[in-house]
Amino acid sequence: MITANDIDDAARRINPHILKTPLIRSNWLSECCGGDVYLKLENEQHTGSFKARGSLNKLMWMQENKISKMPVTASTGNHGLGFARALDLLDMKGKIYLPTTAVDSKVEAIKAYEAELEFYGDDPYTTEMHAHKMAEQNNQIYVSPYNDEQIIAGQGTIGKEIVDQIKTADNVLATVGGGGLISGIATYLKKAWPDVTIMGCQPENSPEMSVSVQAGEYREVESKPTLSDGSAGGFERDAITYELCKKLVDAFILISEEEIEDAIRQMVRHHHKIIEGAAGVAVATVCKNPEKFRDQTTVIVICGANISMDKLRNVLA
Secondary structure, three states, X not given: OOXXXXXXXXXXXXXXXXXXXXXXXXXXXXHHHOOEEEEEEHXXXXXXXXXXXXXXXXXXXXXXXXXXXXXXXXXXXXXXXXHHHHHHHHOOOOEEEEOOOOOHHHHHHHHOOXXXXXXXXXXXXXXXXXXXXXXXXXXXXXXXXXXXXXXXXXXXXXXXXXXXXXXXXXXXXXXXXXXXXXXXXXXXXXXHOOOOEEEEEEEOOOOHHHHHHHHOOOOOOOOOOOOOHHHOOOOOOOOHHHXXXXXXXXXXXXXXXXXXXXXXXXXXXXXXXXXXXXXXXXXXXXXXXXXXXXXXXXXXXXXXXXXXXXXXXXXXX
16 A cells, blocks of 8 residues: 655655645635635646646656556546656657547647547546556556556655645645545645545536445446546546545545636636636635634645636636
């Protein structure tokens, strides 16, 4: 199982190639809840998303361990973009499978790199299973966006940075899809701050992890369309993130599409920052439940900025 030491190792590997993103106080959210709310701005990371961390850690780990098989992955966009950047940095060959429904702006960004692309399926889970199958058939290594210890450790470096940037926090909020982000962050923070409350934030339209954790077993949940495309879809039945979320996530909060939209608008209004739907899910959690955060220090992980122009235009309108 992944440990804080694995995350320290990941930080050593990737720090020369990633940004230590800012942690800023949000006067707006602090006033909203009567506490101190800070934003960890992974929307300002390379590729516009925290996913730049895990992909790079995985591929650098492969090089360290002299693993020569070609890496392949599946992605709705952000993981693929981080993966493509890492391939370029390390002069490696790799392939990315994307669903046909992937956001155009994210696909265009991936195409700026030289990774091989293939579209398959109309939902993330179908694409993921196909990429698994192709990797097995072609003697390649499948790099999961979340179900991988090195990926989780890379995302966990965000937790390490938070500890360096603030003395302590009562709550840390992160959006959950497959669970890689919150698993890594929680692994590090629960060791550094044993009393911290870790909250997983999910859209009501795609809540598979929270439903499964609360049921005490894997539950397949049909996802509906959501602005939080970066966290949409299910996770693998045997995903290590499921056990990590059961162990480390103290509470889950579900957020409506209207609340996600409003969070995106308010981030533009109060912070002049563009965020994607998945980041809006975490921001909306404080707005929805201000009494939970009164007189406490809360950190929200702003996971990414990669929203399409059409979606942003519609939200702002």
